Amino acid sequence: MSPSSVATRARSKVRTGDTPEPSRSKAGPARRRRTDGRRWAPLGFLAPFGTLFAVTFVAPICYALYESLYKLHRSGLGLAPPSEVFTGLSNYTDALGDHAFTASIVRVVLIGLVQVPLMLGLALVLALLLDARRTPFKRFFRLGFFLPYAIPGVIGGLMWSFLYQPDVSPIADALGRIGLHVDFTSDGMLPWSVGNMLTWGWTGYNMIVIHSALKAIPGEFTEAAELDGCTGWRLAWHIKIPMVRPALVMTTVFSIIGMAQLYNEPVIMKAVAPNLAGDWTPIMAAQNEVAANNYHAAATRSVILALVIFVLSFGFMRFVNKRGGAQ
């Protein structure tokens, strides 16, 4: 340590000792610089992230909100360039009156109502089994269940699209041999096929989250219960599951959010299922509007979708918190 820094240190020690904070005017230049540094540091540290956050998160939302209030107005003869006209909420009434868009929201909600409980139920059962004391090969099973999460959603989707594709599918092939003829790409099967892609990709992630929560339960709780003869499924039901409630709430909220942004899987599915509509999910519907150069309509649909997600996930959290408070 250099002598000067020792000196500074000694001086600062005196200054910042137990004496009450000296008023700013009496502080020497060195001290003023230091407190200024401390005062301005948060701004300096936050600026790079904050600026880019504003550009890539806040600005697009504001821009979408703004665009959603305007419409392109073409003059009668179509000679003059179209101008933007403020139309208030008329884009919103248009979007909510668009049958294909509302149908895409209903479709995703219905898939979610079946897929999310199935996936989380499976994740919970697997997590409990891995947490049970006498389960063998825990490490192997844990890694095995987790592997699909390590595969990028798009690549997982590509993989399943091959596994569903009528002429390649080894699954349809195997089922065909025992007399079951299944077409995973038919209209009726599509929601199930997409739901299965999601379940396959995300069960392992949810299982890890729940399993970590299970491992964090203090040993005294389970031991005391076991001494009282509460073991196996009764132990899981009465002790473990109530204690991992926060993890279950979190995985449910994340699954709802994930459902609302459903895009990759159905888009890839479309490559093997031409019958899958281009506006199958809300984001696909919004993107369709972009492709048709209806930017105002696309912005409106994005805003509606963000609002739906906000209401759903916060609504669920409040609902859970209320019930938790009443107990």
Next chain:
Amino acid sequence: MRTTDRAGRAGVIAVLLIAALYSLLPVWWLVVSATKSSSDLFSSNGFWFAGRIELVHNVSTLLGVQDGIFGRWLLNSVLYAVGGAVVATLLSSMAGYVLAKYTFRGREAVFNTVLGAILIPAPLFALPLYLMFSATHVVNTFWAVFVPSVVSPFGVYLARIYAAAAVPDELLEAGRLDGAGEFRIFRSLALRVLQPSLVTIFLFQFVTIWTNYLLPSLMLANDRLQPVTVGLVAWKEQRGQTVPYNLIITGSLLSVVPIVVMFLLLQRYWKAGLTSGSVK
């Protein structure tokens, strides 16, 4: 008593095995199929190898297709993911550190905004972002994908948690007493303590960027700029007419390998990130 016990145990193992089969069989299919020639892909059993192992041949054909575009896509993915994740880690750790260790007006407001951004997923921002970038003519450039990739609210959230837990106030005070400036303290003291969590933040952002599809597929029409995910899906959409299926499968396998290897090697780091939100 003992027989029901044993039956229960067998049931447990059966459930675990079926679930493991469900998780692993598709991956197994991918590996096996990447070794097949185009004709074997259609004619042989999907879950077992055909007579000849053509993996090396498939890979070399794949790398030569369309003037080596696949190699270009892999390179693009590496550039977006490594570059983006490095910058994102730096920006997030700075912001998270300040949110954890300084008191200033508006701190909670900033943090709540970041939390809100985590709850509204990135794909929902992608479309408005596209509209905005297309109005400002940024679309179809490297930056249209790179700039959004360096912003990670989840990284800020993780950094704040770690900094609050791992960076003691005494360390900062000692640095200040030594006359170090605030940035110097961050760079040479705080970052060192935070190192393991930086790996976690990097890992998560790397995976997020590498696996992203919606944003680059919206932003990039030029296939020389696209990452590997967008390229492969485009091939698949051509239904095997330009590039045969076995090459798309081989490409999918190749694009997955870096991620799986990273996950397996850095297990303890991703676990740290996955569990940070659920266990209190």
